[in-house]
Amino acid sequence: MTVTVLQFGGSNCDRDAVRALEHLGIDAERRWHADGLPAETDGIVIPGGFSYGDYLRAGAMAARAPVMEEVRAAAADGTPVLGVCNGAQIGAESGLVAGAFTTNESARFQCEPVHLRVERADTPWTAAYDEGDVIEVPIAHGEGRFEIDAAASEALEADDRILFRYCDADGAVTDAANPNGSTGNVAGILGERETTAVLMPHPERATLPDVAASTDGEGILRAFA
Numbered sequence: 196m197t198v199t200v201l202q203f204g205g206s207n208c209d210r211d212a213v214r215a216l217e218h219l220g221i222d223a224e225r226r227w228h229a230d231g232l233p234a235e236t237d238g239i240v241i242p243g244g245f246s247y248g249d250y251l252r253a254g255a256m257a258a259r260a261p262v263m264e265e266v267r268a269a270a271a272d273g274t275p276v277l278g279v280c281n282g283a284q285i286g287a288e289s290g291l292v293a294g295a296f297t298t299n300e301s302a303r304f305q306c307e308p309v310h311l312r313v314e315r316a317d318t319p320w321t322a323a324y325d326e327g328d329v330i331e332v333p334i335a336h337g338e339g340r341f342e343i344d345a346a347a348s349e350a351l352e353a354d355d356r357i358l359f360r361y362c363d364a365d366g367a368v369t370d371a372a373n374p375n376g377s378t379g380n381v382a383g384i385l386g387e388r389e390t391t392a393v394l395m396p397h398p399e400r401a402t403l404p405d406v407a408a409s410t411d412g413e414g415i416l417r418a419f420a
């Protein structure tokens with residue numbers, strides 16, 4: 196099992212993702228986007244960062260890299276694909292998932308631990324948790340506010356594609372617990388297949404016990420085990 200961690204100009208969480216995966220006993224290697232996907236890969240991480248300086252919109256330029264065509268095809272074939280933070284933005288911009296991520300309500304970059312409520316526990320990304328569990332994982336973004344039009348939002352809810360919502364420490368999904376003004380407090384969603392997911396919080400920053408305040412994120416990365 197080898198996971199490919201894509202690297203674009205301005206990615207900066209690719210090494211962290213590799214280290215967190217390796218800590219869990221999962222082989223992972225960084226791959227420059229222009230080299231395309233390896234002939235065989237057991238999973239793909241689109242990591243966080245500031246690809247192309249967040250110009251135009253965060254993720255908009257990386258989403259147009261030719262490798263994303265390969266990622267879409269792999270996702271359609273059921274290869275596990277996880278977009279984290281800038282990777283979530285690239286995922287939305289490239290059509291891997293519905294909706295968009297835009298400027299935080301605060302108009303500021305926010306770097307802080309948040310609580311997430313696990314909305315579904317029957318996906319590869321959440322099999323380590325129970326539905327309703329509250330986990331602590333950090334966010335670090337300026338453009339993390341999830342936006343979606345009403346019809347697509349209804350479809351997302353009806354199809355049960357919401358993985359995580361921002362909540363308080365007791366699991367209450369409230370405006371006060373919404374760090375960036377995301378529609379429906381949405382922090383993470385599934386794509387067309389349950390093997391595709393994106394989320395704004397950083398599970399790779401909540402995995403290594405030596406450097407992380409919480410290791411609650413490791414369950415998400417265990418999807419690749």
Ligand SMILES: NC(=O)CC[C@H](N)C(=O)O
Pocket residue numbers: 242243244245246249253279280281282304335336337338339
């Ligand atoms: N940590 C990240 O991936 C940052 C995401 C993005 N560049 C933003 O600020 O919204």
